[in-house]
Amino acid sequence: MLIAKKPAKQGLNIIIVGCGKVGLTLIEQLVKEGHDITIIDQDAKKVQEVGSIYDVMGVAGNGASHRVQMDAGIASADLLIAVTESDELNLLCCTVANQVANCSTIARVRTPDYSGEASYLRDKLGLAMIINPELEAAREIARILYLPTALEVNSFAHGQAELIKIQIPENNILDGMSVAMLSKKINTSVLICGIERSGAMYIPSGDSLLLGGDKISFVAPKGHGRFFLEDIGIKTNQVKSTMIIGGSKAAYYLAKQLLPMGVSVKIVEQDLKRCEVLSELLPKATIINGDGTDEDLLEEEGIDSIESFVPLTGIDEENILLTLHAKQISKAKVITKINRMNFKDVISRLDLGSVVYPRYIISETIVAYVRAKKDSMGSNIETLYHMFDSRAEAIEFRVNELSAVTDIPLMDLSLKDNLLICFISRNGSILIPTGSDSIQVGDTVMVVTTHTGFNDLQDILK
Template sequence: MFGFMNSGKSKPVKKGLKIIIVGCGKVGTTLVEQLSKEGHDIIIIDKNAKKVQEIANMYDIMGIVGNGASYSVQMDAGIEETDLIISVTESDELNLLCCTVAKQVGDCAAIARVRTPDYSKEAGYLREKLGLAMIINPELEAAREAARILFLPSALEVNSFAHGQAELIKFVIPEGNILDGIEIAELRAKIHTNILVCGVERDGEVYIPGGDFILQRGDVISVVASRKLAREFLSHIGFETKQVKNTMIIGGGKAAYYLAKNLLDVGIDVKIIENNKERCEELSVLLPKAIIINGDGTDQELLKEEGLSYVESFVPLTGIDEENILLTLHTRQVSKAKVITKINRINFKDVIAKLDLGSVIYPRYITSEAIIAYVRARRASLDSNIETLYHMFDHRVEAIEFRVYEESEITNIPLKDLALKKDLLLCFINRNGKIILPNGQDSIQVGDTVMVVTTHTGFNDLKDILA
């Protein structure tokens, strides 16, 4: 068995932060939902009184109707005693202004959502000059996630850890596969690749498996390994590991631009179908190597004419979830293309889970995970900090990468001698760029990053793994 697990109890939760969230759209609502669960004191600000009232009542938090960039509104919200302001309105400029005002008035950290490509190119400059903790771009992050999947199309999800040195890959075990009926403890002997199975979903239940867990066809499993070994493992068990040669994107918005640029940079051919003629002209200038078609991406005849039946990958990025879902289902019927479905809202999640949508990406969750990782890091002690956070299996499992800054009660001790919480797996230790899948003799050292997968939620600090 690779990785390390043990058993134990929970510890008391640390005191929450005071957080102001400006903007009650999809991302703002998701942040309220996630951060209120983690015990933070939240105040929301939005110009829409109905939205403010709905969210304030639903999550039992304080709401203020007004302009979040207004000095008086921020004072009413208690900016002077606030730890963090997060501005996620629809306007990049308003978000930057909210954070700038807050930094002048209060001694708080500030996070702004900025989506326009012009500003995104200058994100580092803006962050430094305005003193922001983070600039987050949901469309860019969604495009990066989609690109990672298209680079390894046999996977449902590909998440990156240790600055790209390690990957967490999710896929379904097909019928007749070598993994069907294999006990996890036998994996290394039979597969000859150093990988770790860190999560399994079967019949709606999620498991963090021990060595005696037997894999079955139809299981949705997540494995972690170094980037090179992850591909070797998938190839060994019969999966295609080459990136796609071409893709068709429906919709020419910001996410489509970011994804197309990412793919063209590595030699993948891109065709974009966009309804708005002016936007097509803009994209032709921005993406000279892409083929830009002005037309209705939901027109079946047009899709057929443009080669949907033989394209290698298909990504609907319209602003309407229902259109994206129907386009994916249609593509499944007429093509063998790898499909990625972008979903912004999450109503009818149970229904969506039962549809054959291929890989599904939720930009609002990608955004909220980056922000929650930062918020948890603010609550942590000085000896460790959160580097990366991903939610797995519909938010029932968390994968967290911690960096170890100082010695503590968990460093320099063999893992077998640590009393760890139940339902928790230490997946890898990244030591100077080398990925170690640990056994009981290994120990955590200062300077390492350590990845943990657990069904517990709200870990702020690596010491939270202890019983």
Template structure:
């Protein structure tokens, strides 16, 4: 497909890289000549200097033949204007990044009025992911499928779990839990394990299960399954606002430490039940004075990655059993960050890209089986996808054990008529099902793509 991306910031560049890797024809538009000139020569995209809301700029970019326009500049209003003009100029699907909480209550009206295909709010999406983690603090990361009826949970295997050195089939026999071990990461290598795979302490493990079955398994191996009762947030930006709102609904007590006094006063007005402290969140004495030793979770959301990482490392040393969540914007040093073992790390850029890639994949095949949900997992070395099955095909009404599946691919879960389960060899996929697939075979667009050619 031909895709125009307006805005050459972190998100725009990340999208251009990933969509180009999936063999889409990409044009990047930005008003900054320096940003365009600094793009890597390895990035196979067309570059256009100009205002993405200008009809002449859009015509230069080929709006009349574009399939999708994605507006991810730093201005919500400019993004919406770009999409509005693009809809008038061509037959194109439009996606806008809209971040300001002021527009959050009006999202449906804005989408319908302008005719947007999708609105992305990275800060709200990041806050939602953090709130899921604080509900189930033993997991490093939680992704949801089938409208919350199935979850993909990532956790680190520790010696106290007594799972290292055991085959997966033996663990399943011991605990009798309806879960599926769907991936393991060890020494930079990703495995899609079978029953004979032997787990080792230190592995990063992902399982698929219903929320109830996941909690049952974690409880049996000795991991904490109850949500935290309180949290301390350093940084009072937009993510902190959205997160505090969600945590209040979960009855979790929230304290926000923010340096900017005017921002503190604003947060106090719009979050009357949240304790807002005006102060430097990197000040050790302030953190201790405001209750860090008694906190059950700590979320670092400043605008500096280095500060966030440092704060999480410090907090973990002060409070035993503390759940830490760290926001990181730059993704160039993920391998170093992973070695620091600072609990859950949130990359808002990745979350935004996942939503948009999901939409692009669904557009490529909107008849057979839509890509309903897509998550890039294990540092983008694997994907977890949810397909909605709309018609009979080569994968339906056949026992799973008889399907000629691609290597390094698991059918992780089937959801049908409100019931969700881990399938076995005798189960069959039917029209109307939602099917979750985990694989290192990147770029699947249709459920039929799980079969070998």
């Protein structure tokens, strides 16, 4: 008997221009996902080093050069991602690629002037996507400050659903309660989809017990997460004031998010010219010209009474020390921005409050796009988020056509282990599903799993 097997999915040919922090994160993640990567960078030594570490092809030169792109194989590339330090160079790289090849292009664009015109640039230059790590980090920080009890807040279904991570306080109502009992005792639409305890992470079943000290992630329709936290006795009021150290692009984007929310913003920046620029851009914020690592200055500016504290310097070590200092002398909600991943185990053991990794936010966005582009059958990936130090993935799929997972009660699907269907978004409403619910064409569906590499919703089946 001849049995036809489904052909193995081939990786994409991807060119990455720029081997900085974001470029290296993308290379690491996309190599892990099985794609063929070619790198371009002006620094020949860096090209050689990165090529040998990740076993990828490399070309030294200007990524916007037609000749260099041809040497890198642009003619057969599926995707070019330009993530150099220069917005203009990134846009030019993508423009050249679009002229000489039939491939998709993604550009990193960080300057506020360009970011305000992102949709115009994307349409006119034929880009698949424009990414801005600082803007995305600011959005994530703002979501956390809106719900400061949370360690993380991520958005799904175009903002209609949230994935929220908290730590259960000792002797809380949840301490010793099973997941199944939770839905009977707490009248809120949430689903617990991940538990971290003593360094181990797992996806719970109804029998799983919740304990004080656990870090849990749960999914809820927008706004319902706040109700759930109030029901279990956890304070949820958004912060009314914040102190930002460093007047970077991320600080500007964060202030632009917070000021309309009624949050008073104070930015401490050492460079006088940058202070003058920020004063013009952010007339409602208080801009302080001074050294944000000066303890006396911080005390003078009221760090002990501020409700939230966000160090956004360009130096991870400074951000970490500032966070630890703030936690010692104030009750402020602290958020730490970290760019590098060195000493990740050490960092995870420090009490840094919420930690935001801008380059991982961006790599997840790009990996979601790449997976959706890679031979998906009846669904597309809308959103991807790595949970608990990448030990689990939250993936949002859009269901485009009938398949083996549609029109069948969830209880009758043969699902893989270590997997939960967390919500179904249908006609603008978020449904926390029961076993009798089914997935329909047109839905978006969020799945949390410890399996990696899902490209299509049908991958949830055994």
